[in-house]
Amino acid sequence: MKSLRLNTIASFIEPLDSVADIGCDHAYLTIFLVKNKLVKKAIASDINQNALNIAINNIKKENLTNEIPIVLSDGLENINQDTIDTLVLSGMGTSTILKILKKVEKNKIKKIIIQSNNDLYNLRKLITKLGFYLHEEKVIYEKNHYYVIGKYLQDKKKLNKQELHFGLYNKDNQSYYNYINTELNKINQKITFKHFKEKIKIIREINLLKKYL
Numbered sequence: 095m096k097s098l099r100l101n102t103i104a105s106f107i108e109p110l111d112s113v114a115d116i117g118c119d120h121a122y123l124t125i126f127l128v129k130n131k132l133v134k135k136a137i138a139s140d141i142n143q144n145a146l147n148i149a150i151n152n153i154k155k156e157n158l159t160n161e162i163p164i165v166l167s168d169g170l171e172n173i174n175q176d177t178i179d180t181l182v183l184s185g186m187g188t189s190t191i192l193k194i195l196k197k198v199e200k201n202k203i204k205k206i207i208i209q210s211n212n213d214l215y216n217l218r219k220l221i222t223k224l225g226f227y228l229h230e231e232k233v234i235y236e237k238n239h240y241y242v243i244g245k246y247l248q249d250k251k252k253l254n255k256q257e258l259h260f261g262l263y264n265k266d267n268q269s270y271y272n273y274i275n276t277e278l279n280k281i282n283q284k285i286t287f288k289h290f291k292e293k294i295k296i297i298r299e300i301n302l303l304k305k306y307l
Contacts, residue, residue, distance in 0.1 A: 099234060099236055103243055105232070107182075109134065111180040112134050112135045114136075114139055115137065115139065115184075116140075121162070128158055129158065138165070139164070139166070140167075146164055178203070179202065181203055181205070191208060191210055191217065192220055192221075195221065207244070207246075208243070209243045214261065218253055225248055225250070226246040227253075228244050228262060233270040240269070260277065
């Protein structure tokens with residue numbers, strides 16, 4: 095699989111996982127997992143029928159029609175959670191992801207793998223309230239964009255303030271270090287705001303970030 099983003103998501107999946115790829119798009123991840131026997135089973139699901147039609151053709155080309163169920167669904171609406179224990183939600187915004195996760199049956203889902211396009215602070219904070227904890231996180235750089243991919247497991251632990259803002263510190267991951275520097279530059283640009291309270295808030299964010307550098 096050529097995509098570094100999808101390969102990184104796949105690295106969080108184990109051979110005994112039963113996966114539902116929510117918002118699968120063209121099912122590249124699902125096909126990769128099943129074809130290489132990296133998963134117990136996998137379901138490809140999307141809200142968009144046109145995307146699913148392409149997914150169906152891609153699955154057919156790999157002779158996996160009988161191995162990969164296709165489900166047209168708005169999030170978890172039509173997903174039988176009795177048959178899965180792992181969710182993948184990738185390429186969506188945080189508000190959409192959180193809306194989907196409101197229907198998670200916690201006695202059935204043990205792992206959630208997420209790559210959100212925005213608002214990672216609220217994502218990390220509100221998923222913790224749902225009873226899942228960020229156990230591992232990877233930052234990769236692909237096509238001029240940083241992608242933050244997290245593995246959440248059921249746990250009552252909570253992230254500290256720095257982790258909520260900037261994720262799990264990993265000084266050995268060059269992409270993470272570059273990502274943090276990029277975030278620092280973005281925040282520094284905001285310091286031109288004239289309102290005193292805004293400046294104080296931004297300075298606090300900068301001080302939090304500097305603890306990682």
